[in-house]
Amino acid sequence: MKFLYSDDPIIACSTCTHAHAAMGVIRISGFKSLAQFAPFFEKDLTGPIEPRRVYYTKLVLQGQTIDDICLTYFQGPKSYNGENILELSVHGNTLNIERILELFVAHGGCRLANPGEFTYRALKNKKLTLSQVEGLDLFLNANTGYALDQGLSLLSGNLQEVYQELYDLFLKHKSSLELSIDFAEDIGEEAAHKYYTDSLEEFARKFQALVKRVRPMEHNLIQPEIVLAGLPNSGKSSLFNYLLSEERAIVSSIAGTTRDYLAETMVIEGVKYKLIDTAGIRESEDVIESEGIKRTKKKLKDSFFSILLVNPFEIIEGFDELVNNDFDLVLFTHEDLPGFQAARDAVVKMHPKLGPMGAIDLKSLPVTWEATLHALVNEKYLNTIDGKPILLDRHKQLILQTNQVLTNYQQVSRSETDVAILSQELNALGHCISELIGIVSPDQILNSIFSNFCIGK
Ligand SMILES: Nc1nc2c(ncn2[C@@H]2O[C@H](COP(=O)(O)OP(=O)(O)OP(=O)(O)O)[C@@H](O)[C@H]2O)c(=O)[nH]1
Ligand SMILES: [Mg+2]
Structure with missing residues (x-):
């Protein structure tokens, strides 16, 4: 830089x-x-x-x-x-x-x-x-109310507090190793060993709490994605257009109309979401459609909130596999057509997990539908973050990386008695932690963080 x-x-x-x-x-x-x-x-x-x-x-x-x-x-x-x-x-x-x-x-x-x-x-x-700087970056570049809140939370040092506690425990453990080198004779080998293992356990316990938070945060929580998925002709593009209040996606009765996903920003009550219409999932010989379906599957996996649309009149091969994914909401379409109830019941009989989600007819969607969707997404979001600051990608990666080094160190600490070797392993762990906390910041990390900033900040 x-x-x-x-x-x-x-x-x-x-x-x-x-x-x-x-x-x-x-x-x-x-x-x-x-x-x-x-x-x-x-x-x-x-x-x-x-x-x-x-x-x-x-x-x-x-x-x-x-x-x-x-x-x-x-x-x-x-x-x-x-x-x-x-x-x-x-x-x-x-x-x-x-x-x-x-x-x-x-x-x-x-x-x-x-x-x-x-x-x-x-x-x-x-x-x-460093995490406050990242918070500032998030705050200044926020496109959603979520990002604003999270940026502010990082900026006010919430995450740093957690890191500081972790770092203090690391230093305590480090000093226990030094103690067993320099003062083992004074305090007794057994007491020194106990101090060493206890402090390591205390540090590892605290660190595991952080690792646990990484898992549910694999989705993008800064700009949450809502994905519409289903078989061809299930009404995904119709719902997409409805939610955007514009004819953005092509709607037709020809199965396989949407061949690649479309993403648009949708604002509900001041919050921006990324709404994604996808290609209907089916077996296809068409190279382009197959690529679109591959992307749909990936979107489905990565999205924060997924909605399955089911047209009970057009259930084709591949539905069983599709239903196996986890969805946050299932919507039955074509409710206005005669025989809907029987068709829906038949689908639910085959796939009981779809039953409790109910059926929603697109044509009679209540005016407050957006608000309902917002409430559902918001509820999931709040449960996911559980009142704790969001971990940005850099932190997530470093936490998982540090976890590996910690596991390795724990193994070595059980079998190794040579303090010089233990010391070397502990230094590797110390380096990871310093980077996580921002005590050590390689230029490339600073570069990537500061390249987002505007002039004047
Ligand atoms: N009667 C009725 N028709 C619907 C309903 N929802 C969608 N349709 C019609 O069903 C057809 C397929 O709708 P699309 O929205 O294009 O379906 P899609 O899921 O995007 O389909 P692909 O892009 O092929 O995957 C269109 O002719 C729509 O007008 C509904 O609730 N009732
Ligand atoms: Mg479509």
Whole structure:
């Protein structure tokens, strides 16, 4: 990452720079003394300036007023990223903002900040932990209310608390190994061994609680996917269009109309979901349709919430296999056709698990259908996260990786008595944990996190 080792004063507009707005906020970070900007303000910056107080003044260049602004000084380390920060609230015309940025670059010794650079400095100065930075990333890029809540939860350090406890237990175990090297004679070998095994067990127990949380979180909880699946002609595309209130997917009585999945954002009560219409599942000789069906099966496996649509008049081969999947909701379609009840009963007789879900006729869907669906999805979501912060992919992978190293270490600790070997294995575990917690952050991880940030954050 370009800016990893640089601490020059940086400047950026932290509000929108693509459209005119009433106001824009420009931030300058990492300068030594406010006095260096004295020539640009009517207010005397060489005199006493109270930190975190707003001053109304004029921005000037060579005697000419550029803008009427408000300035606030945040003196490091009591600032967002620990550095001295000057925040300017200026008029939000994009040309005005550009002109002010240029002024400080050309005459004020600043350079334009890279995306996320302010926050990177907060990480470097230990104002934020890595998981808090990830929370901020999630928060700022959130497309759903879920993501906003989760970003905020991470940002406020909830996950970090869990990690910190884990890290403390790891250090305790590490010290138990050191104790058995250096002081075994003083405290007795048996007592040293007990301390060693007890502390390992305590750490492993805490860690397993984290591993347990990874399992149910294999779905994307940041933008939950709702998938519509079923045999051809079961009415998936009809429901898809209905929920989107537009003729987005082609609907026809020809089986196999939808050949690849379609995804659209659906907003219910302010929350964005990804609604997915899929290809009807059947045996097909057609290469493209087969590929579409393969993708459908994958979507079905990966989706957060799955709905099976059943047209009881068109049950074909492959239905048994389809029904074996787990669905969150089953909808019977074609209820308006004569003989529906008998046809439905016959299907339920063959597949009793479909019975309790009831039948819903698309044409008579209640006005509150979306709200019902939302409530069901929301309920599942809340049960899944169980009030705990979501684990992002990086964390999930590292937790599973660390679990393997821990299992290996536990095995070695049972059979090995050579403290040097144990120490080496423990170091490997320590490295994994440090990475999880963010004490050690390889450049590629920082790169991938900060590449999502906008300029000015
Ligand atoms: N009478 C009646 N017709 C329906 C109902 N739902 C869908 N249809 C019709 O059934 C046919 C198939 O509907 P689609 O929505 O295209 O079915 P699909 O599941 O997307 O089918 P594929 O894309 O081939 O997998 C169309 O002619 C729809 O108009 C329903 O509840 N009642
Ligand atoms: Mg379709």
